[in-house]
Amino acid sequence: MTRNSSYGRSPYSRRLSDFSNADFSNVHHGGGESDNIHGKRKIAFRAGASSFLRLAKMNSPEWGYALVGSLGSMVCGSFSAIFAYVLSAVLSVYYAPDPGYMKRQIAKYCYLLMGMSSAALVFNTVQHVFWDTVGENLTKRVRERMLGAVLRNEMAWFDAEENASARVAARLALDAQNVRSAIGDRISVIVQNSALLLVACTAGFVLQWRLALVLLAVFPLVVAATVLQKMFMKGFSGDLEAAHARATQIAGEAVANVRTVAAFNAEAKITGLFGANLRGPLRRCFWKGQIAGCGYGVAQFLLYASYALGLWYAAWLVKHGVSDFSRTIRVFMVLMVSANGAAETLTLAPDFVKGGRAMRSDLKTRKQLQWPVI
Structure with missing residues (x-):
């Protein structure tokens, strides 16, 4: 965007309304005709490296912490599958005809669960302590880098309304937090x-x-149904503020200018405008509700139909003597529990997108017209 240079601002300084497109990096000082060629250019990072690889490079002093945290995440993830296995094994033990055998097996699984609970306490602590250390140190470095780049801009850059100190501080904190979430919290969940x-x-x-192959065939349906359930249970309430923005503006202006409204007897007109701006969001919310209800019903159908298929095939295997009840119920429980973990991983995609956008703001440069006065 070209601006009047009488403000002491480079004609190639651009507005930073969004730090996802902002230039938080080393500021290059220059002038003359070379400023008319490029207003920005990428820092000399390794060609083709992704933003997350650069984040990993910034986190290199904490790679040891990440390794230990990943170990804790893997053990905690394994505990979920082991618990499903033990629970299904306990169910099969209760069908044993020998009471003595039943008591011995139940006692064994009780001791096993007690040991798992103690180990889960230790490894969950390891997971969160070490991954939080990685995330907090990364946040510190990202904030220092962003703030240093902002402070190297010329004074005219701060004259823009969108670059006010409060807004800059808020965007700095938001982007740094997005980066931390993408690298620290989310990676630990993915590893788990x-x-x-x-x-x-x-x-x-x-x-x-055999049963594992059948369940893996319907595994995508189970994962998709679980993700859809979470989405539709959350609903479409996230855009209500934007949908009612015009109505809110009308109400705010009417209250702020209540004397003028009363002087011109415009109460009925203001009320009509307010109601007219609410009718559109009302219609959209109605159809969104119908879509959410139908979508949730379809997700429920896919989920329970997949369960029914798996249980039907397990019963067929038991009926024809191919397998026994104990093995089939264990396979079913373990694989269905893992579907929830896969669905949780997919729901983290938006957080990684936010982290990548925030990190790309670290990888651009900006031309400055004047040297800073020290």
């Missing part, structure tokens, strides 16, 4: 759920590979 899927698939194929 990946370990859950690996353990569940391994146990399924070892116990009964």
Whole structure:
């Protein structure tokens, strides 16, 4: 965007209304005709490297913490599959005809669950302590880098309304927090759920590979149904503020200028305008409600139909003597529990997108007309 240079601002300084497109990096000082060629250029990072690889490079002093935290995440993820396995095993033990055998097996699984609870306490602590350390140190570096780049801009850059100190500070905090969430919290959950899927698939194929193949065939449906359920339960309330923005503006202006409204007897007109701006959001909310209800119903159908198919095939295997009840119920429980972990991983995609956009603001440069006065 070209601006009048009488303000002491480079003609190639651009507005930073969004830090996702902002220039938080080293400021290059220059002038003359070279400023008319490029207003910005990328920092000399390794060609083709992604934003997350650069974030990992910034986090290199904490790679050891990330490794230990990943170990804790993998163990915690494995516990979910092991718990589903133990629970299904307990269900099969209760069908044993020998009371003595039943008591011994139940006691064994009780001790196993007590040990798992103690280990889960330790490894959950390890997971969160070490990954939080990684995330907080990364946040510190990103904020220092962004703030340093902002402070190297010329004074005219701060004259723009969108670059007011409060807005700059808020955007700095928001982008740094998005980066921290994408690298620290979300990666630990992904590692945890990946370990859950690996353990569940391994146990399924070892116990009964036929049933495992059938359940893996419907696995995408179960994951999609779980994700859709979370989306439709959340609803479409996120855009209500934008939908009612015009009506809110009318009400605010009417209250602020209540004397003028009363002087011109414009109460009925203001009320009519307010109601007219609410009718559109009302119609949209009605149809969004119908879509959410139908979508939630379809998700429920896919989920329970997948369960029904898996249980029907498990019963067929037991009926024809291919497998027994104990093996089939263990495979079913372990793989279905892992579907929730896979769905949780997919729901983290928006957080990674936000983190990537925030990080790309670190990878651009901006030309400055004047040297800073020190």
